[in-house]
Amino acid sequence: MIKAFVALLTLFSAVVLLYFFSLNLFYVLFTVLSLSGLIKHQRNITYVTFRDIFRLPVVKPFSVIVPAYNEEKTIIESVRSFLSLEYPVYEVIVVNDGSKDATLEKLIRHFRLEKSKRVFRRVLKTENIRGIYLSPDEPRLVVVDKENGGKADALNAGLNVSRYPLFCAVDSDSLLERDALLKMVRPFLEDPERVVAAGGVIRLSNGCRVEGGQVRQIRLPRNALARFQIVEYLRAFFGGRMGLSMLRSLLIISGAFGAFRKDVVLECGGYRRGTVGEDVDLVVRLVRYLREKKRTFTIRFVPDPICWTEAPETMKILSRQRNRWHRGLIETVAYNRKMLFNPRYGLTGMFALPFYFIYEMLGPVIEVTGYAFLVASALLGILNYPFALLFFLLAIFMGVIVSLMSVLISEYSWHRYPRLSDVLNIILFSFLENFFYRQYLALVRARAFVDYFRGVRTWGEMTRKGFYGVK
Numbered sequence: 010m011i012k013a014f015v016a017l018l019t020l021f022s023a024v025v026l027l028y029f030f031s032l033n034l035f036y037v038l039f040t041v042l043s044l045s046g047l048i049k050h051q052r053n054i055t056y057v058t059f060r061d062i063f064r065l066p067v068v069k070p071f072s073v074i075v076p077a078y079n080e081e082k083t084i085i086e087s088v089r090s091f092l093s094l095e096y097p098v099y100e101v102i103v104v105n106d107g108s109k110d111a112t113l114e115k116l117i118r119h120f121r122l123e124k125s126k127r128v129f130r131r132v133l134k135t136e137n138i139r140g141i142y143l144s145p146d147e148p149r150l151v152v153v154d155k156e157n158g159g160k161a162d163a164l165n166a167g168l169n170v171s172r173y174p175l176f177c178a179v180d181s182d183s184l185l186e187r188d189a190l191l192k193m194v195r196p197f198l199e200d201p202e203r204v205v206a207a208g209g210v211i212r213l214s215n216g217c218r219v220e221g222g223q224v225r226q227i228r229l230p231r232n233a234l235a236r237f238q239i240v241e242y243l244r245a246f247f248g249g250r251m252g253l254s255m256l257r258s259l260l261i262i263s264g265a266f267g268a269f270r271k272d273v274v275l276e277c278g279g280y281r282r283g284t285v286g287e288d289v290d291l292v293v294r295l296v297r298y299l300r301e302k303k304r305t306f307t308i309r310f311v312p313d314p315i316c317w318t319e320a321p322e323t324m325k326i327l328s329r330q331r332n333r334w335h336r337g338l339i340e341t342v343a344y345n346r347k348m349l350f351n352p353r354y355g356l357t358g359m360f361a362l363p364f365y366f367i368y369e370m371l372g373p374v375i376e377v378t379g380y381a382f383l384v385a386s387a388l389l390g391i392l393n394y395p396f397a398l399l400f401f402l403l404a405i406f407m408g409v410i411v412s413l414m415s416v417l418i419s420e421y422s423w424h425r426y427p428r429l430s431d432v433l434n435i436i437l438f439s440f441l442e443n444f445f446y447r448q449y450l451a452l453v454r455a456r457a458f459v460d461y462f463r464g465v466r467t468w469g470e471m472t473r474k475g476f477y478g479v480k
Contacts, residue, residue, distance in 0.1 A: 025379045032368050033407030039252025040414045046255045069174050070098035074167035076160050077181035081110045085119050090184040090222030100149050102167045107157025120144040133165040133279040161280035161287040180265040183318040192314035193268045203307045206269045208262035209314035210246050224317050229431050232322040237446045240439045248415035254310035258361035264288030266316035286337015293345050300354045328453045335457035342366050373454035405443045412439035
């Protein structure tokens with residue numbers, strides 16, 4: 010029995026070592042490609058300034074769709090941010106998805122909203138819309154009040170009411186920088202026929218000072234959990250999505266900030282109701298639909314439009330968020346499983362979706378299983394300590410390299426943190442995350458498989474603290 014276990018352990022150890030080495034090698038490759046892409050992007054934006062884009066007659070108008078559920082703490086500041094954007098023509102559609110708090114009441118009171126008889130075309134099926142409100146002071150603002158149906162349903166309601174050919178989906182607890190839409194529209198101008206979607210960068214507002222709907226002073230949060238997430242976000246966007254975009258394999262556009270061509274989204278049925286991962290689900294279904302129609306298209310990552318959002322500062326709320334994110338990924342892969350390793354779907358079928366399936370979706374299970382084997386081996390006295398040390402050092406070294414490169418690329422390109430001490434602090438947390446945070450999230454994400462097969466469909470309450478220094 011012991012010999013069989015030792016043989017199994019030896020085989021599994023080799024598989025795990027190869028798995029983690031290849032995973033980190035991929036992310037090193039993505040980060041190198043990100044650097045190449047950022048250099049190219051910086052060179053391109055020197056030729057046409059964003060002020061020039063503002064004056065171009067071909068710039069298409071945007072509908073900014075903001076689903077909101079129980080967001081009374083941040084909704085006013087967020088809407089003020091959206092209404093202060095520098096863009097020729099746009100509208101802001103806030104969809105109150107049956108909030109149980111004072112979200113709607115605060116909007117009505119602050120913006121002096123009045124119920125209207127605005128007519129719209131119900132292209133996508135949604136829960137009942139109870140009323141549409143307009144503001145005499147803010148003609149670009151539209152507030153839709155509807156019965157609760159979830160985020161995807163709220164976004165579909167916003168699409169039904171929207172008037173413009175491009176739309177931007179933004180979370181209601183987020184802030185957009187004033188020039189975010191000008192920067193986001195660039196790929197749609199450069200390649201209007203093929204670009205169907207684009208994603209921007211999400212940064213964390215925790216600890217930052219907010220005034221007039223804008224982040225006025227960037228500071229690191231005091232909360233250690235939020236600092237770990239800063240490292241995560243930098244690695245995800247500058248060590249992952251930019252590189253995947255360079256490989257034409259981008260499948261995740263953050264639900265907090267993404268832009269799309271409305272006609273194509275409507276063609277593929279809008280957001281799929283009932284899913285908890287509406288952002289990745291929409292992008293994968295877009296790719297699937299366009300491939301099956303044999304249409305040429307591209308999805309781009311734009312590295313400079315910034316959306317600021319509040320990250321969880323407690324383990325309980327963070328666990329709910331990451332569990333939901335991973336259930337959303339599992340749902341999407343399962344729903345589109347016919348695309349896996351299918352050459353009909355091009356790079357998406359042969360590389361992008363298999364990458365997310367093997368390394369992102371199954372990764373937590375493989376990691377947790379590895380820890381379990383490690384503990385069992387130690388208890389049985391057959392642990393190969395040199396291998397365990399090699400595995401641990403390799404995981405830390407490769408992970409820290411990717412995080413460091415992402416932080417340095419971000420700071421080299423846009424220098425968001427004014428103090429050197431802040432950058433050094435982020436680098437320190439990119440090292441510290443390997444000693445508890447990473448293992449904890451692996452357990453949370455592995456638990457998502459249990460919840461998925463149990464049929465759990467809930468989002469879980471996401472308590473917000475609100476923006477610091479709001480005026």
